[in-house]
Structure formats: C-alpha cells, structure tokens
Amino acid sequence: MDETILDARGLTCPMPLLKAKQAINRLQGGELLRVFATDPGSVRDFAVFSRQSGHCLEESSEKDGVYVYLLRKKSG
Numbered sequence: 001m002d003e004t005i006l007d008a009r010g011l012t013c014p015m016p017l018l019k020a021k022q023a024i025n026r027l028q029g030g031e032l033l034r035v036f037a038t039d040p041g042s043v044r045d046f047a048v049f050s051r052q053s054g055h056c057l058e059e060s061s062e063k064d065g066v067y068v069y070l071l072r073k074k075s076g
Contacts, residue, residue, distance in 0.1 A: 002031075002032070003031070003032035003033065003034050003070070004023060004026075004027060004031065004032065004033050004034070005034050005036070006019055006020055006023045006033060006034070006035045006036070007036050008020070008035055008036060008037045008038075008039075008042075009036050009037060009038045009066065010038060011037065011038075011039065012039050012041075013039050013041040013042065013045065014045065015039075016035065016037040016039055016042045016045070016046075017042065017045040017046065017049055019035075020033065020035050020046070020049070020069070020071065021049070023035075024055060024071060024073050027073045028073070029073055029074060029075035029076055030072065030073060030075050031072070031073050032058075032070060032071065032072055032073075033070070033071045033072075033073070034068065034069070034070050034071075035068070035069040035070075035071070036066055036067070036068055037066070037067045037069070038065055038066055038067065039067070040067070042067050042069075043060065043062075043067060046060060046069045046071075047060070050071065053074070054074040055071050055072065055073055055074050056071065056072040056074070057069060057070070057071055058070045058071070058072050
C-alpha cells in the first residue's frame with residue numbers, strides 16, 4: 001500500500017506533530033503516513049496523539065537520531 005511521506009527533520013516540538021496532523025487530515029481512512037523527525041520529544045507526542053485521535057501508530061523507531069513513525073488513519 002502506498003504511503004504519504006512527511007519529512008519533519010529539523011523541526012522542533014510541536015511542529016512535527018502539527019505537520020503530521022495536517023497531513024493525516026488530507027488522507028482517506030486506512031491510508032498510511034510515514035513521518036521522519038529529529039525531535040526526541042516527538043516520541044511522546046506521537047504516542048499520545050495516536051491514543052487520543054484513534055489513528056493507529058503502527059511503527060515507532062529511532063536510528064541515528066532520526067525518529068520514524070508510521071500512522072494509519074482511522075476509518076470513518
């Protein structure tokens with residue numbers, strides 16, 4: 001399945017999450033959004049966001065200071 005990519009590297013809190021919210025709002029239910037960020041605070045932000053919004057955080061990882069999140073927009 002195709003995914004939308006959002007490069008939020010270099011942005012500080014709350015911008016990675018804000019940009020992700022804007023991007024996910026443009027997606028259809030079930031579509032994927034992959035976010036790249038460098039802000040360590042984004043780990044907590046994305047976990048809380050997925051719990052509160054109902055969007056599924058399918059992946060959360062970090063490598064060499066880059067955090068990668070894969071969100072699936074909730075259907076309906």
